[in-house]
Amino acid sequence: MAERVEVYEVGPRDGLQNEPGQIATDVKLELIRKLAECGFRRIEATSFVSPKWVPQMGDAAQVMAGVPRREGLTYAVLAPNIKGYQAAKLARADEIAIFVSASEGFSRANLNATIAESLDRLKPVAEAAIADGIKLRGYVSVVVDCPFDGPVSPQQVAGVVEQLLALGCHEISLGETLGRAKPEAVKAMLEAVLGSAPPHLLAGHFHDTGGMALANMDVALDAGLRVFDASIGGLGGCPYAPGAAGNVATEAVARHLQSLGFETGLDLDLLDDAARYAQSLRRTP
Numbered sequence: 001m002a003e004r005v006e007v008y009e010v011g012p013r014d015g016l017q018n019e020p021g022q023i024a025t026d027v028k029l030e031l032i033r034k035l036a037e038c039g040f041r042r043i044e045a046t047s048f049v050s051p052k053w054v055p056q057m058g059d060a061a062q063v064m065a066g067v068p069r070r071e072g073l074t075y076a077v078l079a080p081n082i083k084g085y086q087a088a089k090l091a092r093a094d095e096i097a098i099f100v101s102a103s104e105g106f107s108r109a110n111l112n113a114t115i116a117e118s119l120d121r122l123k124p125v126a127e128a129a130i131a132d133g134i135k136l137r138g139y140v141s142v143v144v145d146c147p148f149d150g151p152v153s154p155q156q157v158a159g160v161v162e163q164l165l166a167l168g169c170h171e172i173s174l175g176e177t178l179g180r181a182k183p184e185a186v187k188a189m190l191e192a193v194l195g196s197a198p199p200h201l202l203a204g205h206f207h208d209t210g211g212m213a214l215a216n217m218d219v220a221l222d223a224g225l226r227v228f229d230a231s232i233g234g235l236g237g238c239p240y241a242p243g244a245a246g247n248v249a250t251e252a253v254a255r256h257l258q259s260l261g262f263e264t265g266l267d268l269d270l271l272d273d274a275a276r277y278a279q280s281l282r283r284t285p
C-alpha cells in the first residue's frame, strides 16, 4: 500500500490574505465548499488577526460560521494572541495555528514584536488551547531567508522550533516564506531542525517565487517529512514579505506526490475545478 502524505490546504487563508481589496465572504465560502469535496483532512480557513493589519481576513467569524462541517475534515485558523484565540474558539475552530518568525526583522513586520515577545504573547494562547482540548499548530516563518535581515541561521530556526514544541504544538510548519531558497539551503536548515524535532512533528510550507518549491519539497520528503502545506491555484503570498509569490499550488503538489508513488487521498479532477475557481479570484499578477 502506498505511503500517505498529507496536503494541508492553506489557500483560503494564506492565499486570500494577500489579494488586494476585499473578497466577499460568500465567494470565500464557495472556494471552501469546493475544497471540502476534494478529500483534505485539514483546511486552513481564515485567521483571527487584527483587521487593521490584515483587512482581508476581517470576516473570519462569518467564514467559520459558513464552512461545511463533515466527518473527517477539520478547520484550522490562525491566532496571533489571546483575543484571536477567544474569537477562534467561539467560531468552533478545530485547530489553532500560532505563528512566529525565525528572524527579528520579519517578526517586527508581521507581529509588531520581537521573537521573544511574540512567544510570550502566545503562551496564554497555547495554555488555553491545551486546556480546551483544541489542537495547536505552530508556524515558523522565514526559515531560510528574511526579506529584512537576509540569511537566517539554521540553528536559530531550530531554537524557535524547540520553543514552539515546548508550548505544546503537535506540529510545526516550516515556512520558506520568500520562496527563493535553494534545495541545499533547505537541506541545511532541516538538518539543524531535525536535531530538535523528529520529522513526524514537522510540515513543509514552501512558497514558489523562484520555482523551486517542488525541489525543496523533495528535500523535505527525503528528510522524512510527510505533511506539506499548499495553496489551491498557487494563490497568495505574505503581506509582510514583499515580492514573495504564493504557496506552491496544491494541484501541482498532489500530482507530484502521486508521481512519486505517495497516496494523498485527493481527487485531482475536483482539485483542478477548485484551482480554476481560485484563479478566477486572483487580482494579484
Ligand SMILES: CC(C)(COP(=O)([O-])OP(=O)([O-])OC[C@H]1O[C@@H](n2cnc3c(N)ncnc32)[C@H](O)[C@@H]1OP(=O)([O-])[O-])[C@@H](O)C(=O)NCCC(=O)NCCSC(=O)C[C@@](C)(O)CC(=O)[O-]
Pocket: 014, 017, 047, 048, 049, 050, 051, 052, 053, 054, 078, 080, 081, 083, 084, 085, 099, 110, 111, 112, 139, 140, 141, 142, 175, 176, 177, 205, 237, 238, 239, 240
Ligand atoms: C499581532 C498583532 C495583533 C499586533 O498588532 P499591534 O498593533 O501591536 O497590537 P494591538 O494589541 O495594539 O492591537 C491593535 C488593534 O488590533 C486589535 N486586535 C489585536 N488583535 C486582534 C485580533 N486577534 N483580532 C481582532 N482584532 C485584534 C486591537 O484590539 C487593536 O484595536 P484598537 O484598539 O486599535 O481598535 C498584529 O501584528 C497582527 O494581527 N498581525 C498578524 C499579521 C498576519 O496575519 N500576517 C499574515 C499571517 S502569517 C503568514 O502569512 C506566514 C505563514 C504563517 O503563512 C508562514 C510563512 O509562509 O511564513
